[in-house]
Amino acid sequence: MQNNVRALRVAAHLSQVELASAAGITRQTLSLIEKGAYNPSLKLCLNICYRLGQTLDQVFWVAPGDQ
Amino acid sequence: MQNNVRALRVAAHLSQVELASAAGITRQTLSLIEKGAYNPSLKLCLNICYRLGQTLDQVFWVAPGDQ
DNA sequence: TAAGGATGTAATATATATATTACATTGCGG
DNA sequence: CCGCAATGTAATATATATATTACATCCTTA
Numbered sequence A, B: 001m002q003n004n005v006r007a008l009r010v011a012a013h014l015s016q017v018e019l020a021s022a023a024g025i026t027r028q029t030l031s032l033i034e035k036g037a038y039n040p041s042l043k044l045c046l047n048i049c050y051r052l053g054q055t056l057d058q059v060f061w062v063a064p065g066d067q
Numbered sequence C: 001t002a003a004g005g006a007t008g009t010a011a012t013a014t015a016t017a018t019a020t021t022a023c024a025t026t027g028c029g030g
Numbered sequence D: 001c002c003g004c005a006a007t008g009t010a011a012t013a014t015a016t017a018t019a020t021t022a023c024a025t026c027c028t029t030a
Helices: A005-011 A016-023 A027-035 A042-052 A056-060 B005-011 B016-023 B027-035 B042-052 B056-060
Strands: none
Touching: A005 A016, A005 A027, A005 A042, A005 A056, A016 A027, A016 A042, A042 A056, A042 B042, A056 B056, B005 B016, B005 B027, B005 B042, B005 B056, B016 B027, B016 B042, B042 B056
């Protein structure tokens, strides 16, 4: 689990389709990001944060040792 | 100015070469990121943060209206 | 004045993020 | 049981991030 996208999305009662389209990406791409299989771009991360009402640190921060 | 990389790098007394190599990228790529011409990947953003001793929000956050 | 460090930037090549299309499974409400 | 929403995932195509090489300017300092 490299990020908190899934947990925060579920907590916000959003489907993958809803969050993905709000962020301007496809459901498949979001699925892989949630899984940690993709290394998303900054713009994409920001768009996800905006829709979730969270910041980059809350959604995507990984402490130096934890990678 | 879409991010704070340059200001924080200069404040840390690091050259582009030093920060770039610490982050695993080239000087040219860092130059374009500082300029806001590139849309860096999350891993790259994290590596820059680690070297700068800052978090994603401190270096890369852009408020929803400010893009 | 010359040399070197720091930076900007362009051209081309390569890697990889992302889209598209398609098919599969799971679980829930009718 | 049936249908549908939600999700996983694979194959291929496309866009774009990043590397590489190269050359340029500016500034400092010896």
